[in-house]
Amino acid sequence: MHSALLIARREYLERVRSKAFRISTVLIPLIFAGIFGVGAFSATHLGGDAHIVVASNDAQLADGVRDELARGENPPSQLEVVAPATQADIVSLVQRVDSKEIDAYLWMQVSPGEPQPSVVYATRSSTDLNADRIRDAVSHALLRGRLQERGMPAPEVSKLLKAIDIQRLQVKNGGTVSSNGQQSFWAPYGMMFLLYFSVSFYGLNVGRSVVEEKTSRIFEVLLSSVKAESLMIGKLLGVGAAALTQLGIWFALVAFYAGSQMAAKAGIHGVASLGIQPIQVVFFLIYFVLGFLFYSSLSAGLGATMSTEQEMNQFQVLIMLPLILAFTLFSYVLGNPSSALSVGLSLFPPCTPLIMCLRMGVQMPPLWQLVLSVALMIIAIYAVLWIASRIYRIGILMYGKRPNLPEMLRWMRYS
Amino acid sequence: MSSTATEPVVYTPSSASPASIVEVDRVSKAYGKKIAVNELSLSIEAGSMFGLLGPNGAGKTSTIRMIVGITMPDSGQIRLFGKPFSRDQLTRVGYLPEERGLYKKMNVLDQLIFMGEIRGLAASVARTRAQNWCERLSIADVMEKKTEELSKGMQQKIQFISTLLHDPDFLIMDEPFSGLDPVNAVLLQDTLLDLRKEGKAILFSTHRMDQVEKLCDSICLVHGGKAVLHGRMRDVKGRYPRNRMLLDFHGDAAFLADPLVTTSADEVRNFGNHAELKLNAGADPQALLRHFMQSTQVYRYELVEPSLEEIFIQTVGGKSDA
Numbered sequence: 001m002h003s004a005l006l007i008a009r010r011e012y013l014e015r016v017r018s019k020a021f022r023i024s025t026v027l028i029p030l031i032f033a034g035i036f037g038v039g040a041f042s043a044t045h046l047g048g049d050a051h052i053v054v055a056s057n058d059a060q061l062a063d064g065v066r067d068e069l070a071r072g073e074n075p076p077s078q079l080e081v082v083a084p085a086t087q088a089d090i091v092s093l094v095q096r097v098d099s100k101e102i103d104a105y106l107w108m109q110v111s112p113g114e115p116q117p118s119v120v121y122a123t124r125s126s127t128d129l130n131a132d133r134i135r136d137a138v139s140h141a142l143l144r145g146r147l148q149e150r151g152m153p154a155p156e157v158s159k160l161l162k163a164i165d166i167q168r169l170q171v172k173n174g175g176t177v178s179s180n181g182q183q184s185f186w187a188p189y190g191m192m193f194l195l196y197f198s199v200s201f202y203g204l205n206v207g208r209s210v211v212e213e214k215t216s217r218i219f220e221v222l223l224s225s226v227k228a229e230s231l232m233i234g235k236l237l238g239v240g241a242a243a244l245t246q247l248g249i250w251f252a253l254v255a256f257y258a259g260s261q262m263a264a265k266a267g268i269h270g271v272a273s274l275g276i277q278p279i280q281v282v283f284f285l286i287y288f289v290l291g292f293l294f295y296s297s298l299s300a301g302l303g304a305t306m307s308t309e310q311e312m313n314q315f316q317v318l319i320m321l322p323l324i325l326a327f328t329l330f331s332y333v334l335g336n337p338s339s340a341l342s343v344g345l346s347l348f349p350p351c352t353p354l355i356m357c358l359r360m361g362v363q364m365p366p367l368w369q370l371v372l373s374v375a376l377m378i379i380a381i382y383a384v385l386w387i388a389s390r391i392y393r394i395g396i397l398m399y400g401k402r403p404n405l406p407e408m409l410r411w412m413r414y415s
Numbered sequence: 416m417s418s419t420a421t422e423p424v425v426y427t428p429s430s431a432s433p434a435s436i437v438e439v440d441r442v443s444k445a446y447g448k449k450i451a452v453n454e455l456s457l458s459i460e461a462g463s464m465f466g467l468l469g470p471n472g473a474g475k476t477s478t479i480r481m482i483v484g485i486t487m488p489d490s491g492q493i494r495l496f497g498k499p500f501s502r503d504q505l506t507r508v509g510y511l512p513e514e515r516g517l518y519k520k521m522n523v524l525d526q527l528i529f530m531g532e533i534r535g536l537a538a539s540v541a542r543t544r545a546q547n548w549c550e551r552l553s554i555a556d557v558m559e560k561k562t563e564e565l566s567k568g569m570q571q572k573i574q575f576i577s578t579l580l581h582d583p584d585f586l587i588m589d590e591p592f593s594g595l596d597p598v599n600a601v602l603l604q605d606t607l608l609d610l611r612k613e614g615k616a617i618l619f620s621t622h623r624m625d626q627v628e629k630l631c632d633s634i635c636l637v638h639g640g641k642a643v644l645h646g647r648m649r650d651v652k653g654r655y656p657r658n659r660m661l662l663d664f665h666g667d668a669a670f671l672a673d674p675l676v677t678t679s680a681d682e683v684r685n686f687g688n689h690a691e692l693k694l695n696a697g698a699d700p701q702a703l704l705r706h707f708m709q710s711t712q713v714y715r716y717e718l719v720e721p722s723l724e725e726i727f728i729q730t731v732g733g734k735s736d737a
Contacts, residue, residue, distance in 0.1 A: 006532050014520060218516030221577070224483035225505060225533045397485065 004230040011238025051078040056108040059083035064141030188361020199291040202243040207299030219396040228393035290377040291353035301388030304395030322350030337362040349380035436616035442491030451477035453640035466631035467620040474640040506535040509583035513590045519563040530577040548576040589620045624724035660692040663715035670710030
C-alpha cells in the first residue's frame with residue numbers, strides 16, 4: 001500500500017504541476033461560460049439591437065403594441081411606429097427590410113366587424129421576435145384598449161395584465177417540494193457536461209499515460225520494486241486526485257462567483273439560486289469518483305495492450321461509447337426523468353453517472369434507485385478492476401504486436 | 416565445434432558456496448508453447464561479477480525477470496541471500512534493465528528521490544545519496560533539469576544511479592554501457608569494479624564479449640533457455656587449447672600465403688598490419704615464428720586461447736537469431 005501511495009503522489013504532483021493542468025483549469029470554465037453565455041443569450045435575447053417597425057391602419061393599436069413590446073424582457077433597441085399605414089407604406093417597409101435599413105416590420109390590419117386584426121410579421125431571414133411574444137403583445141394591447149374604453153383605470157389594467165408568476169411544485173412522498181422546472185435546465189446540463197468532460201478526460205488520461213510509460217519502458221524498472229497492482233492502483237488514485245482537485249477549484253470558483261456582488265446584479269444569490277442543491281454536489285462527487293474508477297480502469301487495461309498512442313487513440317472511442325450515448329440522450333432524460341428508459345439507463349453502470357446527474361437536476365430520484373445505482377457501479381468497478389489488473393500485469397511488459405482476444409484471455413489465466 | 420564446448424556444465428545447488436547471493440535452481444518458464452527458460456541453474460557469489468551471455472531470445476531477460484520477481488518460475492526455485500525468494504528481499508537488489516525508462520517530464524533529482532523511496536529509502540536519505548552520486552558521476556549540474564532535456568548518455572547515468580541509490584547488495588546490469596561514449600563507459604566500469612571490491616554481487620548481461628572477458632569472474636552462456644556453458648572464466652577458457660596466433664607486423668603480407676602457413680592454419684585472417692591464425696593440430700608454432708621473422712618485421716607474436724567471442728560463436732553456432 002505504501003508503494004501505491006508513493007506512485008499516487010508522483011502521478012498527482014506530475015499532473016497538478018503541469019502547464020496543461022493550469023491552462024485547462026482556467027480555460028475550461030471560460031469555454032463553459034462561452035457556451036452557456038451564447039446559449040443563454042440566444043434563448044433570452046429576443047429583440048436585442050433589432051430595429052423593428054410596428055405598422056397598422058389603427059394608430060392606437062400600433063402605439064399599444066409598441067408599448068407592450070418595449071415593456072418585455074430584452075426589448076428591440078429601436079421600435080418605430082408607422083400609423084395609420086396604407087398599402088403603399090407596406091411596399092416601402094418591404095424595401096426598407098430588403099435594404100437592411102430595418103430588421104423587420106409588424107403589420108396589423110384592423111377590419112371593421114372583425115374582432116381581431118390580421119397580423120403579418122416580416123423579416124429578411126430568421127425571426128427576431130418569436131410568435132408568442134408577438135401574440136402576447138398584440139392581444140395585451142387590444143385588451144388594454146378595450147378595458148380602458150370601458151372605463152377601467154390604466155393602473156388597474158396594468159395590474160391585471162402583469163405577467164403571472166408560476167410556482168412549480170413536485171409531488172413527492174405524499175407531499176410537495178418546490179421544483180425548479182425549466183430553470184433547472186442549465187444546472188443539470190452544466191453538471192453533466194462537467195462530469196462527461198472530467199470522467200472522459202481523466203479516465204482516458206490514465207490509459208494514455210500507461211501507453212506512454214510502456215513506450216518509455218519505465219515499467220521494467222518499477223516492477224522490480226513495486227507490484228503491478230500497486231502501480232495501477234497508484235496511478236488511478238493519483239490521476240483521480242488531480243481530477244478532484246481541478247473540480248474542487250471549479251466548484252469553489254462557482255460558489256465564490258455565486259456569492260459575489262457581481263452575481264447579485266445578475267440576479268444570482270448563492271449557489272442554490274443556480275438550481276444546484278448541496279445533495280446534488282455530494283452525488284456529483286460520488287458519481288464522479290465511481291465513473292472515473294470505472295472508465296480509468298477500463299482505459300488502463302486497454303492501454304496495457306497497446307504499443308503506441310496512435311493505437312490507443314483509435315481504440316479509446318470504444319470505451320467512450322456508453323458516455324457518448326448518455327450524452328446524446330440528455331434532452332430526452334431532462335424531459336422524461338422518470339421514464340422506464342431513463343431509470344434503466346441510470347441503473348446501467350456505464351451510463352449511471354451522467355444519466356443520474358441529469359435526473360437529479362430535474363427531479364430527485366427515489367433513494368432506492370440512488371443506492372441501487374451506486375451498488376451496481378461498485379460491483380461493475382470491482383469486475384472491471386479485476387479483469388483490467390490482470391491484463392495490465394502482463395500487458396505492460398509486452399511490446400510489439402497487439403494481442404488478440406484469445407491471447408488476452410490467456411493473460412488473465414497466467415496471472 | 417569441440418565436444419568440450421557444447422557439453423552443458425551442470426550446476427548443482429549443493430556445490431553453491433555459503434556466500435551465494437543468488438541461486439537459480441533448475442528454473443523453467445514457458446510462455447504458452449514457447450519455453451523461454453529450461454531447467455536453468457546458476458549461482459552468484461558476493462564480491463564477484465557474473466556474466467550472463469547468450470544470443471537474443473536465449474532467455475536472459477526471462478531469467479532476470481524471474482530473479483527480480485517480475486514473473487514467477489513455472490518450476491524450480493530462486494533463492495536470494497540464502498533464503499527462498501520473497502518480495503521484501505528486493506530492497507537489497509538493484510536492477511538496470513536493458514530497456515531503460517525514466518519519467519520524461521520529471522526533473523532529475525525528484526526522479527532519483529522517487530526511485531529511492533519506492534525502494535524503501537526515506538526521502539531525505541535518497542536526496543543526499545542522489546546528490547553524492549550525481550557529483551561522483553559528474554552530472555551534478557543537470558539535477559534540476561527535466562529528464563527529456565538530457566542526452567541519452569546522461570539519462571543512462573541517471574538510470575545507473577537510480578539502480579544504486581538504495582545501496583543494494585546484488586546488482587543486475589543489463590547492457591550497462593550501451594549508448595555511452597568511451598569516457599563515460601570507463602567511468603561506469605570503474606564504478607562497478609569499486610562496487611565489486613565493496614563485496615557486491617553483480618550480474619552482468621551483455622553481448623559485448625570483450626567487456627565480459629575483462630570484467631567477469633564467472634559466466635553462464637544461455638542458449639535456447641538452457642545453460643550451455645557455465646563456470647569460472649579461467650576454467651571455461653582453460654578448456655580450449657592455445658591455438659590462436661596473433662601477429663603484428665610491418666611490410667608485405669605475402670609471407671602469409673607461404674605453404675608453411677597454409678598447411679599449419681585452418682584459418683588465416685589478414686587485417687593489413689595484423690593477422691590472426693587458427694592453428695591446426697599438426698602446426699609447429701616455433702617454426703612459424705622463425706618463418707615470420709625471416710619474412711617481415713614482427714612487433715608482436717602471441718599464442719592465445721580462443722577469445723570468449725569465438726567460444727560464444729562456436730558454442731551457439733549458426734543458431735543465433737541475434
